[in-house]
Amino acid sequence: MRSIINWFQNRYRALGNLVSRQAPYIVIFIVLLSFGAVLCFDRIVISVHSGELGVLWRRLGGGTVLDTVYHEGLHVILPINKMYVYNVRKQQYTDSIETLTTDGLSVHVQFQVRYFIAPDMLPLLHQRIGPDYVDVMIRPEVRAAIRTVFGQYKPEEIYNNQKSNQERISELSRIRLEAGYVSLDDVLIVSITLPDKISQAIENKMTYQQIDGEYAYRLSIAQKEASRRKIEADSLALYNTTLKSSLSPDVLRWRGIAATEELAKSNNAKTIVIGSGASGLPIILGKE
Known part of the structure; x- marks a missing residue:
């Protein structure tokens, strides 16, 4: 038992002597290791923030990892690999285009596109299209849809049917982007400028x-x-x-008699009846 303890003590002293002799090299190694860790920190420790998802690309492991999406949080990877972080919130951009009507007149259209990435399709989007998917896929498809719709109308029809044209453009753009791993929310026509x-x-x-x-x-x-x-x-x-x-003569005569009676009852009337008129009614004279 004592021999074993002596052996460990000897090994410890020998290691101490080695460290003492190699101390400068050990310090240099630690400094280089620390410098490398700092330099590669952003490639090793990846932060995926709120509203983002990550896709991992392995240099020695088959390229893009298609069966895993890295969610929000902190992830540690090898420095030879690379993680691409995508914004998966609803986004929008504004664009404008010059298009032709059915009679060959030029129309300036300003529009907004609202879209978002389907999380399950993110690895395929990254592998087949890449981070520039807006310029590579969305922008050309929406522009093509606008040219297709506006090219079927005259300027007056475009001016008078803006709502229906916007709905047609949105629907046609969705159809064009169905296989593009991106979900289109809407295409809003901001302004239409005619000649x-x-x-x-x-x-x-x-x-x-x-x-x-x-x-x-x-x-x-x-x-x-x-x-x-x-x-x-x-x-x-x-x-x-x-x-x-x-109105017979008898009726008129009866109405005349009734009117004469009402007039005779008046306190302000003084009536003098002298004979009768041509109609057979009394003649009323006198008045205060």
Whole structure:
């Protein structure tokens, strides 16, 4: 047992002597190792922030890892490998394009595209398209959809059907991007600029349409007023005809007597009856 302890003590002293002799080299090695660790820290320790996902590329392990997506948090990898971090939140960009209508006129269109990456498809997106997927895939496909839709209409139809055109562009863009590992949320048309002469002609036409509508409204009111007056006149004529046929001499005489009685009862009236009138009614004279 004592021999074993002596052996360990000898080994320890021998190691101490070795370290003492090689101390400068050990310090240099530690410094170089520390410098290398600092230099490669960003390649070894990878932070995936909120709203991001990572895809790992292995230099000696088959390239892009297709069956694993690295979620938010801290990940440690070999310095010879590389992790690509993607933003998987809903994103948007603004773009503009010059396109032609069905009659060959140029139209300037400004639009916004909203999109997001499908997390399960991220490794394939990275392998087959890469980090520049917006410029490589989304931008050309949306532009092509806008040219396709606007190329089917005249400038006036584009101006008057902006909402339906936007819906068609969004739907066509989604179809084009279905196999592109990116989900398209919407394509928003911000502005449409027509040639000055065409724009002025459309505005003039719309002004004349408003004036025509105002004239039609006035004509409708005049026709209704004429119909009202005709109905009123017909009703008055019918009333007079009916009244005339019902007013016999006896009825008129009776109404006259009733009116004379009411007048005679008045406190302010002094009545003198002298004979009778041509109609057989009393003649009333005198008045305060």
